[in-house]
Amino acid sequence: MSTSVVLITAIVSAVLYGAAAVLRRFAVTKRIGLICWIAAVAGNTVMVGNNWVINGYVPFVSMYQVLTFLSLTFCLMYLYVRYMHDGGWMDTYFCLLPAVCLIGVCFMGIGTKWHFPPALQSAWFVPHVLMYMIGYTLCAVAFLLTVMSLFRKQDAAKLDRGTYQLVTLAFPFMTAGMLFGAIWANEVWGAFWSFDAKENWALVTWLMYTLYLHFRRHSSLRKWSKLFVILGFLCVVVTMFFVNMMGGSSQHAYS
Amino acid sequence: MRKVLYLILLVLSAVMTVLTVITSVLGTAGTEQSVFHSTWVVFVFAAFVLIQLVCLFTLKPRFSVYYAGFYLLHIGLVLTLVGCFVYYLVGDVVNVSIPVDRTAVYSEILREEPDSSGNTTLKLGFGLGVTDFKVEKYTEETGVTGTDKHYEATLQILANGKRVPETVSLTVNHPHHQNGWKIYLMNYDSVTQSSVQLMLKKDPGEYVTLTGLWFIIIGTFVMCLLRRKGAGDTV
Structure with a gap:
C-alpha cells in the first residue's frame, strides 16, 4: 500500500469509528453504527496487516505502528468486555478512542521504514508491548468512564462499576507488561531496573492504579479513588508519548 | 490499620512521582542513576517492603482464589525487593x-x-x-x-x-x-x-528477584481475573 492509500484508509477508518461512537448511542441507529464499526475494524485490520507484511514481523516498532495496532486492540478488548463482563453498554467509549488513535496516525511518519535493532530481537519484545497495549486501552476507557461519572451524576454508580471492572482487567496486563520488560532488561542490559525515565513513569503509572484499587476498597478513602484513575491515565499518556521528548538519555529511545 | 497502610503507600508513591517528575524535567544524562541509587531512596523501597510484610502478617488467613493471588502478589513484591537489596549490598x-x-x-x-x-x-x-x-x-x-x-x-x-x-x-x-x-x-x-x-x-539475588517477579505476575492475574464476581470489591 502506498503512503497516500494508508493515509486515506486511516482517515476513513477514523471517521467510521467516530460515526459508530455516535450512532451506537441511539436505539434507532444502533444497527448502522454496528456496520460503521465493522467497516472501521476492517480498514484498521488492513493497515495492521500491511505493516506486518512490509516489516516481516509484528508491527510494534514505531509509534505509527503501535498506534495502528492499539486502535485495533480497543476493538478486541471491546469484544472481550462485551461478552465476558456484560460491558456492551461501553461501546461508545470503545469506538471513540480508536478514532483518536487513527487521527494521531495521520500526523506520523507513515512512509518511514523502521529497522529492528539487535536489542529488540528478543522473545520478550512482543509479550512486553502487547501486555501494555491491552492494559493501556482498558485504562483509557476507564478514564473516559470516570470523567463521564463526574458530569452524569444519575449514571455515576454504573460508570464507577464499569471503571472498576476495566481497571481490574487492565491491572494484571499492565503489571505483566512492566515486569516482562524487567525480565527482558536483565537479559539485554544486565539490570532488571535502570531507573530510565520511561521505566520510572511506567512505575508511577502502576502505582497510581495500585492506589486506585486500594483506595476504592476502603469506605472512607473511596471518594478519592477516582483521582487516581485520572492521574493514572495522565501518566499513561506521559509514558507513551512525552517521555522521549523530555530529553535525557533513555534506553527506550527507539520506543 | 488498613487505612494507615494505604496512606503510607500513598506517601511512597508520591515520593516516587516527585522524583520521577524532577529527574524527567532536569533530563540530564545520569540524573536518574544518582537520584534513584541514593541511600535515602533505598530506605523508601525498604519502607515499601515493610508495609507489604505488615499487610501480609496482619491479614486474617482466608482461603480462596482471590486470597491465593493476594499472597502470591505481596510475597512476590517482598522477594523482588529483597533480591534487589542483595544485589545492592553484595553484587x-x-x-x-x-x-x-x-x-x-x-x-x-x-x-x-x-x-x-x-x-x-x-x-x-x-x-x-x-x-x-x-x-x-x-x-x-x-x-x-x-x-x-x-x-x-x-x-x-x-x-x-x-x-x-x-x-x-x-x-x-x-x-x-x-x-x-x-x-x-x-x-x-x-x-x-x-x-x-x-x-x-x-548478582547473588537474581533468582530471588526473578521468583518475586513471576509471583507478582501470576498473583495479579489470579487476583484480578480468576476471582469470583465482586470479590475484592467489598468495603
Missing part, C-alpha cells in the same frame, strides 16, 4: 573493553572505579578473551541502511584447571554464564571493530 558489575585478539586471554580486569574494598582490579577466576567479532548491517532492501542488524563476538573462556579454552558465541540478549558471572555483549568499536565492550555482572 558486582564491571564494564570492560576487550580487544579482538586470537591470542590474548585475561584473568584479571581493571575496574573503572575501585570497589567498596578499594580493589582496582577484578580477579575473574577464569580466563576471558575475544577471538572474533562479526557485524551485519541493514541494507536498502531490509530497512534503514548502515544500522546494525546483528552482531556477535566469539569468546574464549579458559576455566580453572582446564588446558583447552572453550569457545562461546555471545550476542545481544543472550548473556553467557561463567563461574557465577553473567557476561553481556553491550557494544563494539564502531569505527575499527577491533574491540568489544562487555559487561560482567555478579
Whole structure:
C-alpha cells in the first residue's frame, strides 16, 4: 500500500469509528453504527496487516505502528468486555478512542521504514508491548468512564462499576507488561531496573492504579479513588508519548 | 490499620512521582542513576517492603482464589525487593573493553572505579578473551541502511584447571554464564571493530528477584481475573 492509500484508509477508518461512537448511542441507529464499526475494524485490520507484511514481523516498532495496532486492540478488548463482563453498554467509549488513535496516525511518519535493532530481537519484545497495549486501552476507557461519572451524576454508580471492572482487567496486563520488560532488561542490559525515565513513569503509572484499587476498597478513602484513575491515565499518556521528548538519555529511545 | 497502610503507600508513591517528575524535567544524562541509587531512596523501597510484610502478617488467613493471588502478589513484591537489596549490598558489575585478539586471554580486569574494598582490579577466576567479532548491517532492501542488524563476538573462556579454552558465541540478549558471572555483549568499536565492550555482572539475588517477579505476575492475574464476581470489591 502506498503512503497516500494508508493515509486515506486511516482517515476513513477514523471517521467510521467516530460515526459508530455516535450512532451506537441511539436505539434507532444502533444497527448502522454496528456496520460503521465493522467497516472501521476492517480498514484498521488492513493497515495492521500491511505493516506486518512490509516489516516481516509484528508491527510494534514505531509509534505509527503501535498506534495502528492499539486502535485495533480497543476493538478486541471491546469484544472481550462485551461478552465476558456484560460491558456492551461501553461501546461508545470503545469506538471513540480508536478514532483518536487513527487521527494521531495521520500526523506520523507513515512512509518511514523502521529497522529492528539487535536489542529488540528478543522473545520478550512482543509479550512486553502487547501486555501494555491491552492494559493501556482498558485504562483509557476507564478514564473516559470516570470523567463521564463526574458530569452524569444519575449514571455515576454504573460508570464507577464499569471503571472498576476495566481497571481490574487492565491491572494484571499492565503489571505483566512492566515486569516482562524487567525480565527482558536483565537479559539485554544486565539490570532488571535502570531507573530510565520511561521505566520510572511506567512505575508511577502502576502505582497510581495500585492506589486506585486500594483506595476504592476502603469506605472512607473511596471518594478519592477516582483521582487516581485520572492521574493514572495522565501518566499513561506521559509514558507513551512525552517521555522521549523530555530529553535525557533513555534506553527506550527507539520506543 | 488498613487505612494507615494505604496512606503510607500513598506517601511512597508520591515520593516516587516527585522524583520521577524532577529527574524527567532536569533530563540530564545520569540524573536518574544518582537520584534513584541514593541511600535515602533505598530506605523508601525498604519502607515499601515493610508495609507489604505488615499487610501480609496482619491479614486474617482466608482461603480462596482471590486470597491465593493476594499472597502470591505481596510475597512476590517482598522477594523482588529483597533480591534487589542483595544485589545492592553484595553484587558486582564491571564494564570492560576487550580487544579482538586470537591470542590474548585475561584473568584479571581493571575496574573503572575501585570497589567498596578499594580493589582496582577484578580477579575473574577464569580466563576471558575475544577471538572474533562479526557485524551485519541493514541494507536498502531490509530497512534503514548502515544500522546494525546483528552482531556477535566469539569468546574464549579458559576455566580453572582446564588446558583447552572453550569457545562461546555471545550476542545481544543472550548473556553467557561463567563461574557465577553473567557476561553481556553491550557494544563494539564502531569505527575499527577491533574491540568489544562487555559487561560482567555478579548478582547473588537474581533468582530471588526473578521468583518475586513471576509471583507478582501470576498473583495479579489470579487476583484480578480468576476471582469470583465482586470479590475484592467489598468495603
